[in-house]
Amino acid sequence: MNDIIQLLPDAIANQIxxxxxxxxxxxxxxxxxxxxxxxxxxxVNVLVKEGGKNLIQVIDNGKGMSMxxxxxxxxxxxxSKIRTxxxxxxIRTFGFRGEALASIxxxxxxxxxxxxxxxxxxTMLQIEGSEVKKQEPIATQEGTSIAxxxxxxxxxxxxxxxxxxxxxxxxxxxxxxxVALSYPEIGFTFxxxxxxxxxxxxxxxxxxxVGISGRSxxxxxxxxxxDTPHLNIKGYIGKPESAKKSRGDQYFxxxxxxxxxxxxxxxxxxxxxxxxxxxMHPFYVLFLDIDPxxxxxxVHPTKTEIKFDDERTVYGVVRSAVKQALGAxxxxxxxxxxxxxxxxxxxxxxxxxxxxxxxxxxxxxxxxGPENKYKTFQSPAFxxxxxxxxxxxFESGENLNMIKEIKAHxxxxxxxxxxxxxxxxxxxxxxxxxxxxxxxxxxxxNYIVAQMSSGLLIIDQQAAHERILYEKYTKQLxxxxxASQQCLFPQHIQLGQSDFALVMDILDELHSLGFVIExxxxxxxxxxxxxxxxxxxxxxxxxxxxxxxxxxxxxxLSLDNRENLARSLARRSSIKKGNxxxxxxxxxxxxxxxxxxxxxxxxxxxxxxxxxxLPKIQSFFTR
Ligand code: ADP
Ligand code: MG
Numbered sequence: 001m002n003d004i005i006q007l008l009p010d011a012i013a014n015q016i017x018x019x020x021x022x023x024x025x026x027x028x029x030x031x032x033x034x035x036x037x038x039x040x041x042x043x044v045n046v047l048v049k050e051g052g053k054n055l056i057q058v059i060d061n062g063k064g065m066s067m068x069x070x071x072x073x074x075x076x077x078x079x080s081k082i083r084t085x086x087x088x089x090x091i092r093t094f095g096f097r098g099e100a101l102a103s104i105x106x107x108x109x110x111x112x113x114x115x116x117x118x119x120x121x122x123t124m125l126q127i128e129g130s131e132v133k134k135q136e137p138i139a140t141q142e143g144t145s146i147a148x149x150x151x152x153x154x155x156x157x158x159x160x161x162x163x164x165x166x167x168x169x170x171x172x173x174x175x176x177x178x179v180a181l182s183y184p185e186i187g188f189t190f191x192x193x194x195x196x197x198x199x200x201x202x203x204x205x206x207x208x209x210v211g212i213s214g215r216s217x218x219x220x221x222x223x224x225x226x227d228t229p230h231l232n233i234k235g236y237i238g239k240p241e242s243a244k245k246s247r248g249d250q251y252f253x254x255x256x257x258x259x260x261x262x263x264x265x266x267x268x269x270x271x272x273x274x275x276x277x278x279x280m281h282p283f284y285v286l287f288l289d290i291d292p293x294x295x296x297x298x299v300h301p302t303k304t305e306i307k308f309d310d311e312r313t314v315y316g317v318v319r320s321a322v323k324q325a326l327g328a329x330x331x332x333x334x335x336x337x338x339x340x341x342x343x344x345x346x347x348x349x350x351x352x353x354x355x356x357x358x359x360x361x362x363x364x365x366x367x368x369g370p371e372n373k374y375k376t377f378q379s380p381a382f383x384x385x386x387x388x389x390x391x392x393x394f395e396s397g398e399n400l401n402m403i404k405e406i407k408a409h410x411x412x413x414x415x416x417x418x419x420x421x422x423x424x425x426x427x428x429x430x431x432x433x434x435x436x437x438x439x440x441x442x443x444x445x446n447y448i449v450a451q452m453s454s455g456l457l458i459i460d461q462q463a464a465h466e467r468i469l470y471e472k473y474t475k476q477l478x479x480x481x482x483a484s485q486q487c488l489f490p491q492h493i494q495l496g497q498s499d500f501a502l503v504m505d506i507l508d509e510l511h512s513l514g515f516v517i518e519x520x521x522x523x524x525x526x527x528x529x530x531x532x533x534x535x536x537x538x539x540x541x542x543x544x545x546x547x548x549x550x551x552x553x554x555x556x557l558s559l560d561n562r563e564n565l566a567r568s569l570a571r572r573s574s575i576k577k578g579n580x581x582x583x584x585x586x587x588x589x590x591x592x593x594x595x596x597x598x599x600x601x602x603x604x605x606x607x608x609x610x611x612x613x614l615p616k617i618q619s620f621f622t623r
Contacts, residue, residue: 010076010130011106011129011130011131013076014076014102014103014105014106014130015106015107015129015130015155019158020103021099021100021103021104022103022104022107022151024052024162024163024168024171025048025051025052025053025056025151025162025168025171025172026052026168026171026172026174026175027175028052028056028104028108028148028151029046029048029052029056029058029172029175029176030175030178030179031100031101031104032056032058032100032104032146032148033046033058033175033176033179034100034179035058035060035100035101035144035146036058036060036062036144037179037183037186038062039060039062039063039064039143039144040062040063041060041061041062041143041186042061042185042186042187042202043060043061043186043187043188044058044059044060044061044186044187044188044189045058045059045060045188045189045191046058046059046176046188046189046190046191047059047191048169048172048190048191048192048193049192049193050165050193051162051163051164051165051166051167051168051169051172052151052168052169052172053150053151053159053162053165053168054149054150055147055148055149056147056148056151056172057145057146057147057148058145058146059143059144059145060143060144060145061141061142061143062143062144063116063117063143064114064115064116064117064119064122064142064143064144065114065116065123065144066116066119066123067123067135067137070112070114070123070125070135071125071132071135073101073112074101074102074105074110074125074127074130074132075098075102076098076099076102076103077098077099077102078098078101078102079098101146102130104148105127105128105129105130106129106130107129107151107152107153107154107155107158108128108129108148108149108150108151108152108153109126109127109128109129109148109149109150109153110125110126110127110128110146110147110148110149111124111125111126111146111147111149112124112125112126112127112144112145112146112147113125113138113140113144113145114140114143114144114145115140115141115142115143115144116142117142121137121138121139122137122138122139122140122141123135123136123137123138124136124137124138124140128153128154129153129154169192173190173197176188176190176198177212178251178258179258180198180200180208180211180212181205181208181209181212181251181253181285182253182256182257182258182287183256184202184203184204184205184207184208185202185203186202187200187201187202188200198211198212200212205234205235205236205285206221206236209221209236209285213249213283217238217242217283220238220239220241220242220283221236221237221238221239221283222236222237222238222239222325222326223235223236223325223578224236224237224284224286224321224322224324224325225321225325226317226318226320226321226324227537227538228317228537229537230290230294230310230313230314230317231288231289231290231291231294231313231314231317232288232289232290232537232538233286233287233288233289233317233318233321234286234287234289235284235285235286235287236283236284236285237268237282237283237284237285237286237322237325237326238282238283238284240272240275240276240282240326241276242282242283243272243276243277243280243281243282243283244280244281244283245279245280245281246281247281248281249281249283249284250265250268250281250282250283250284251284251285251286252264252265252284252286252288253285253286253287253288254287254288254289254290254295254306255288255289255290255292255295256287257306258304259304259305259306260304260305261305261306263311263315264314264315264318266315267315267316267318267319267322268282268284268286268318268319268322269281269282270319271319271322271323271326272322272326275326284322286318286321288314288318290308290314294308294309294310295307295308295309296309324578325578327445439451440583440586440587440590441583441586442461442580442581442586443458445577445578445579445580445581446460446461446462446577446578447459447460447461448461448464448581448586448589448590450586450587450590454613454614455611455612455613455614455616455617456611456612456617457590457609457610457611457612458609458610458611458612459589459590459593459608459609460602460606460607460608460609461575461577461579461581461586461589462574462575462576462577462602463602463603463606463607463608464589464590464593464599464602464608464609465574465575465589466570466571466574466602466603467570467593467596467598467599467601467602467603467608468589468592468593468596469569469570469573469574470566470567470570470603471596471597471598473513473565473566473569473570474562474563474566476512476513476514477509477512477513477562477565477566478562479512480511480512481512482511482512482513482514482515482531482532483514483531483532483533484514484515484516484529484530484531484532485514485529485530485531485532486516486528486529487527487528487529487530487539490526490527490528491526491527491539491540491543492520492524492525492526493524493525493526493527493540493543493544494523494524495523495524495525495547496523497523499547499551500523500524500525502547502550502551503517503525503547504519505561506550506561506565509561509562509565510565513531513565513569514529514530514531514532515527515529515530515531515543516528516529516530527539527540527543530542530543531569531573534569534573542572542573545572546568546569546572549567549568549571549572550564550565550568553567553568567603570603571603575589593608593609
């Protein structure tokens with residue numbers, strides 16, 4: 001018998017695999033950067049020479065590798081990221097195939113320096129064409145540095161196939177930008193032949209976009225957010241007028257992984273219909289967050305394609321999110337970096353979908369739900385509160401006449417209390433048959449206009465709602481009276497040490513607000529409940545956002561913890577500019593605002609409302 005089948009030597013098998021994984025310098029860079037991110041780095045430095053043909057080096061401050069792992073990492077199918085086939089369906093890391101380093105080392109000269117966090121000595125490893133040339137302990141900084149030199153040095157056919165340095169460089173920069181965009185919280189630098197091309201400090205997504213795409217983008221970005229049970233979307237789209245003739249600034253990320261998907265691209269472009277010429281390409285950076293079990297990323301080794309199990313729903317949600325963002329874009333002010341600590345601020349907010357896509361999504365927070373609408377108006381408690389509220393205002397002397405006038409209506413002329421038309425107001429309305437009936441409506445989904453018998457009120461919905469929630473949370477904090485809703489699934493949150501210390505420091509206050517939180521091992525907490533009246537789809541995100549906001553205010557405003565917490569939670573859970581409100585919600589906001597101790601001002605000292613009284617209106621028309 002002449003048996004002729006043999007297993008390929010590893011070096012050759014790796015070279016063949018490399019053909020798939022490493023097509024050009026840019027693919028090597030992508031793999032190295034993703035490994036750095038997977039390793040938990042907060043700072044990643046990239047060096048590239050001659051379009052990556054001479055050198056691609058990535059230096060990170062991530063967790064590093066032990067001596068054995070350093071050697072193992074170059075074996076094919078060697079990975080620390082999955083262990084079982086079930087893990088394949090819950091992939092949250094970039095890597096999982098364990099073939100990137102093996103492939104790169106098969107077709108280049110690689111030098112790795114790595115030191116495990118907490119170890120004294122690190123490891124240096126040199127590999128050329130899968131052959132280990134040198135391995136020795138060295139002193140090196142914590143984290144990992146991998147230098148890939150002379151890519152395809154041993155595969156001349158592929159080396160010759162590479163394009164000019166400029167073209168390879170373009171691909172490299174594209175890969176760099178994709179990774180940098182999806183991790184704004186990580187700092188990145190990029191050196192090309194000793195020249196610094198990018199220096200991106202950690203920050204918010206909006207800052208990262210501007211850092212990558214240029215200052216001119218700052219005024220053209222519109223936040224795009226959608227929360228549904230099936231998937232969440234967040235990101236920015238460009239205003240129609242910023243669309244370009246050429247493609248290139250379109251990014252989809254699914255669970256933070258860059259993907260190309262023409263179907264979803266169509267969903268975005270289609271939403272701009274009628275807003276820009278059909279040959280123009282709008283800018284977008286959209287992050288889709290979806291349960292990994294609903295996608296299959298195992299389709300292609302370079303992993304820019306994925307399959308959704310329900311692509312049509314995803315299409316619908318994307319379209320709806322973009323349409324809604326476009327609808328609101330007139331009122332979205334140009335990005336103000338001071339305003340939100342990061343994108344998540346508006347992420348947990350409530351929103352009413354502009355378009356039904358067959359997904360349960362719309363929500364009304366019950367703080368402004370119809371059931372307690374007007375309770376505030378009709379109950380004696382409200383009147384009492386209102387009086388004290390108004391009296392406060394008298395003291396401050398602010399808007400004295402106006403306040404007097406509104407007060408007169410609220411208190412003395414109760415039947416004519418801010419007459420809004422609404423179902424809940426029907427009883428009152430019947431009593432008042434024949435009297436003036438009012439309307440409440442939104443302008444640009446940003447301002448609530450309410451008619452009163454003596455003029456018009458124009459209310460900034462976000463400022464007003466923040467004021468309402470702030471006073472409510474302040475009260476809960478003094479009385480420890482916040483009700484909780486139980487999380488469907490308790491959430492573990494692993495915190496950094498300083499955040500953990502901070503949470504422990506304000507644990508009592510968090511409990512007072514309605515959070516049910518337990519310490520759960522080292523730097524980890526378990527969230528079992530959140531305040532009852534906040535709508536959340538993601539308790540973890542709400543909590544992390546709250547902590548971020550808290551830290552932000554702390555550094556900006558030196559507030560005491562309670563004050564800060566009330567403000568932070570109000571900021572995070574309030575209605576936002578651009579949210580569509582039902583009539584009943586508007587009325588409740590108006591009612592609750594004027595039941596506040598200090599309805600005049602928002603949390604930043606901004607006005608919550610202005611009034612156009614009759615004399616003022618008349619004055620517009622007198623000559
Ligand atoms: P994968 O990322 O698919 O697991 P790779 O070949 O890219 O496969 O990497 C193999 C293993 O080497 C990783 O699972 C990880 O444990 C380790 N590794 C690679 N790069 C780094 C790095 N920059 N820092 C720490 N560990 C790393
Ligand atoms: Mg990898």
